[in-house]
Structures are given as structure tokens and as C-alpha cells.
Amino acid sequence: MRTTFSIRRAAVVFAAVGALALTGCGGDGDGKKKSGDDSGKGTESASTVDLPKLDGEKVSVAAVWTGPEQANFTKVLDEFEKRTGADVTFVPAQDPIINFLGTKIAGKQPPDVAMIPQVGAIQQAAAKKWAKPVGPEARAQLGQNYAQVWQDLGAVDGTQYGVYFKAANKSLIWYNAAAFDNAGASEPKTWKDFLTTAETVGASGVTPVSVGGADGWTLTDWFENVYLSQAGPEKYDQLAQHEIPWTDPSVKDALTTLAELFGKPELIAGGADGALQTEFPASVTQTFTGGDQPKGAMVFEGDFVAINIAQTEAKIGTDAKVFPFPAVGADSPVVTGGDAAVALKDSKGAQALLTWLASADAAKIWAEAGGFISPNKGLDLKAYPNEVQRTMAQALIDAGDDVRFDMSDQAPQSFGGTPGAGEWKILQDFLKNPKDIAGTQKELESEAVKAYKS
Numbered sequence: 001m002r003t004t005f006s007i008r009r010a011a012v013v014f015a016a017v018g019a020l021a022l023t024g025c026g027g028d029g030d031g032k033k034k035s036g037d038d039s040g041k042g043t044e045s046a047s048t049v050d051l052p053k054l055d056g057e058k059v060s061v062a063a064v065w066t067g068p069e070q071a072n073f074t075k076v077l078d079e080f081e082k083r084t085g086a087d088v089t090f091v092p093a094q095d096p097i098i099n100f101l102g103t104k105i106a107g108k109q110p111p112d113v114a115m116i117p118q119v120g121a122i123q124q125a126a127a128k129k130w131a132k133p134v135g136p137e138a139r140a141q142l143g144q145n146y147a148q149v150w151q152d153l154g155a156v157d158g159t160q161y162g163v164y165f166k167a168a169n170k171s172l173i174w175y176n177a178a179a180f181d182n183a184g185a186s187e188p189k190t191w192k193d194f195l196t197t198a199e200t201v202g203a204s205g206v207t208p209v210s211v212g213g214a215d216g217w218t219l220t221d222w223f224e225n226v227y228l229s230q231a232g233p234e235k236y237d238q239l240a241q242h243e244i245p246w247t248d249p250s251v252k253d254a255l256t257t258l259a260e261l262f263g264k265p266e267l268i269a270g271g272a273d274g275a276l277q278t279e280f281p282a283s284v285t286q287t288f289t290g291g292d293q294p295k296g297a298m299v300f301e302g303d304f305v306a307i308n309i310a311q312t313e314a315k316i317g318t319d320a321k322v323f324p325f326p327a328v329g330a331d332s333p334v335v336t337g338g339d340a341a342v343a344l345k346d347s348k349g350a351q352a353l354l355t356w357l358a359s360a361d362a363a364k365i366w367a368e369a370g371g372f373i374s375p376n377k378g379l380d381l382k383a384y385p386n387e388v389q390r391t392m393a394q395a396l397i398d399a400g401d402d403v404r405f406d407m408s409d410q411a412p413q414s415f416g417g418t419p420g421a422g423e424w425k426i427l428q429d430f431l432k433n434p435k436d437i438a439g440t441q442k443e444l445e446s447e448a449v450k451a452y453k454s
Contacts, residue, residue, distance in 0.1 A: 059113070061114070064115070113353050118411075122153075125161070134161060134163060167375045170337050172322050173322065174321070176320065180297065201297045209296055210298065212275070214277055214278055222300060223255070229327055232329065289313075303371070360379045381393055423444060
């Protein structure tokens with residue numbers, strides 16, 4: 001279960017991102033692009049996957065995606081319907097998805113397939129006997145199209161349960177180019193430079209950093225990037241598996257570093273209180289509205305930020321630019337996440353959908369729509385709508401088995417994936433009171449002990 005790009009190798013690739021002449025993707029995620037319409041992105045080719053005929057068979061798919069992400073995933077499902085004749089229904093889910101699925105299963109109405117965003121949740125679904133093993137057709141697609149690490153992430157005790165369809169690079173900082181220009185600021189490469197850049201932007205009259213603290217997962221991503229770069233991959237792996245406690249000095253160091261930002265409310269849009277009331281989508285849109293006077297000049301998160309930028313008038317490459325998460329230690333970190341399809345019913349339709357989602361054909365549809373990166377190495381990179389996403393996708397594929405996954409997503413969901421509880425809640429409290437580092441560590445360790453024992 002070892003997961004996040006090889007630090008040095010991937011950091012070199014992503015160091016080029018900020019310097020790219022990015023093409024605009026203002027149409028990403030607008031719901032207007034039809035599946036199968038290349039529009040110059042990629043080339044038509046023969047089908048890469050054989051699917052059974054499922055005329056009239058009903059297949060339901062649960063996912064937490066909303067808005068543009070749901071719209072783009074629906075395009076993938078629409079093509080599955082066309083090829084198989086199945087009748088597919090999207091079931092809106094809520095976090096934590098294990099709780100949502102538990103309710104559905106208790107009511108004897110489980111979806112055929114669930115898109116699960118945490119490794120720990122896949123493990124829980126398998127332990128509860130909810131998840132059904134991946135069939136031979138989907139396993140064949142996985143073997144053909146995926147590095148071993150992505151297969152291992154979806155496996156529990158040697159049995160394959162998950163098909164990773166969507167991945168993410170969660171180590172990027174996006175910024176308002178006009179605000180940077182007005183402040184005379186440049187893209188920082190180190191954490192020290194990042195704080196200096198923030199001060200420079202702040203002196204120009206624009207609050208430098210927008211934080212979506214109402215969504216606790218964004219705060220876990222802040223911590224993980226700082227921790228990975230500062231403590232290194234070996235410690236990262238140990239903490240992810242709770243082989244070292246959260247009271248370890250390395251955690252103190254990372255929280256102390258993060259407090260250099262969180263402890264200065266003037267650097268955060270709305271201060272800590274404002275950040276804790278700002279959901280992730282708003283943290284992005286408020287960075288790219290208001291011209292050169294946005295509520296925040298920078299926002300941290302993954303490649304999927306492009307979807308939310310597309311809801312503004314900002315154009316990537318001119319108004320919105322991006323640089324790698326600054327190096328706290330020797331190298332910039334690169335953390336990845338992902339969503340895996342897991343069958344909850346022993347049905348022909350569920351297995352066919354897993355096979356479809358493991359194919360390059362399915363990945364191509366969402367890749368063309370934008371706001372998406374696939375771990376599928378069979379996908380032609382020409383399918384991506386701009387050079388930024390092609391570069392990110394190429395780095396993901398090139399990293400092969402040297403990837404590490406989002407730490408909180410590897411944890412039991414009660415600790416690493418539940419709104420208002422566990423790590424999410426504790427880091428929200430830390431954002432509000434970043435001086436209490438020792439208390440934060442004790443709370444994290446206490447909650448982790450309970451979660452990993454259950």
C-alpha cells in the first residue's frame with residue numbers, strides 16, 4: 001500500500017508546470033461536450049475493450065461527485081449505455097461514503113457499483129463483505145493498462161476489489177496572475193520563498209492565500225504535502241500505516257511549519273474563521289473572480305481545481321497559473337489521490353461496468369472533458385485538452401510503481417475521511433488555534449489509535 005510520486009523524479013517533471021504556455025480550458029466541465037466528440041483532442045480508434053450485451057439491465061452507480069464532475073462522469077456512463085444497452089442510474093452519495101453505503105445495504109438497496117475515494121474505505125467494504133471481487137475481464141484490463149501499484153491499491157489481502165478510474169495530483173498551488181503581477185511577486189520554489197511571496201502579495205493589498213477550511217480534507221492535504229517534503233517518504237509511509245505515532249517529532253515539525261502560515265490570519269482570506277466557513281469550490285472561485293483584487297491570490301489543491309476555475313471567467317494560462325507545492329525539505333512533494341470503482345452486487349452489469357472503467361476508452365471520455373487525470377497507461381495523452389494536464393498525466397504514468405497515495409485516504413475512514421471527526425476536525429481546530437501543536441498531536445494520536453484498532 002505504498003503510494004505518492006517518487007519525490008525527486010516527479011518533482012522534476014512538475015517543476016516545468018509553472019513555466020508551461022498553458023492553453024485555455026474554460027470549456028472544461030461545462031457539460032456541453034458530447035462523449036465521443038474528439039474536437040481535435042485525440043484520434044478516433046477502434047474499441048479497446050469488449051463488453052457484453054446488457055439490453056434493459058439496470059445498473060446503479062453511487063459517487064460523491066457533484067456539479068461538473070458528476071456531469072463528466074455521466075458522459076462516461078452514457079457511452080457504457082450505448083455500447084451495452086444497459087440502463088445506468090447515477091446515485092448521489094455523501095461523505096463518509098462507507099456510512100452512506102451502510103445505510104443502503106441495510107435497506108437492501110445497495111448500488112451495483114460505488115466510486116470509493118479512500119483506500120481505507122475499500123478495505124472496510126471488503127472486511128464487511130460488501131465488496132465483490134473484480135471479475136476476469138476487468139482484471140485483464142487492469143493488467144494491460146495499470147502499473148502494479150494501482151492494482152495493489154484496489155486489492156485487499158491479495159483479492160482485487162477496486163478499479164482506479166480517476167487519479168489526482170494534489171500538490172499544486174494555483175494563483176491569480178494579475179494579483180501576482182501587481183504585487184511584483186514570482187513563483188516560489190521553497191516554503192521560505194512561499195511565505196515571502198505571501199507577504200509580498202499581502203503588502204500589495206490583496207490577501208495572499210485562500211483556504212477551503214470548511215472541507216477538512218483540504219487541510220489534510222496541506223499537512224501531507226508539508227510532511228512528505230519535510231519528513232521524507234519513509235516516515236510518510238510509517239505514519240500512513242500508523243507504524244509511528246502522531247506524537248512523533250516529525251509530526252511536530254510539520255505542524256510547526258504549517259503554523260507559519262496558519263498562525264498569520266492576515267495571510268489567509270477571511271482569517272481562520274473565514275477559511276473555516278469557506279468550502280473548497282468557493283476557495284477556488286474567490287481566487288479567480290474580482291480581477292486583480294480577488295479575495296485570495298493563491299489557492300492550494302490538485303489538478304481538479306481546473307474544473308472550478310472553469311466556473312469563472314478566468315482563463316488558465318493567462319489569468320490562472322500554477323506552480324508545484326513548494327519544497328519544505330530537499331524536494332517538492334507530490335501527493336496523489338484517486339477514486340476506485342467497487343462492485344457491491346454479483347451482477348453481470350456491475351462487472352461489465354468495472355471492465356469499462358478499467359479501459360482506455362472510458363478514460364478518454366473524461367480526459368477530453370478536462371479536470372481529470374487517469375492512471376490508465378493505455379490512454380493516449382492527446383486526449384487531454386491542454387499541456388498542463390498532459391504533463392501531469394505523463395508524470396503519473398512515468399512514476400510507475402513509485403507513487404504514494406494521499407495519507408488520510410489510506411487511514412480508516414473514521415480517522416481520515418469523516419467530516420466533523422477525526423483528522424479532518426482536529427486539523428480544522430488547528431487552523432483556528434495553530435499554537436497548540438502538542439495538543440493537536442495528542443488528539444490526532446488518540447483518534448488514530450481508536451480508528452486503527454476498530
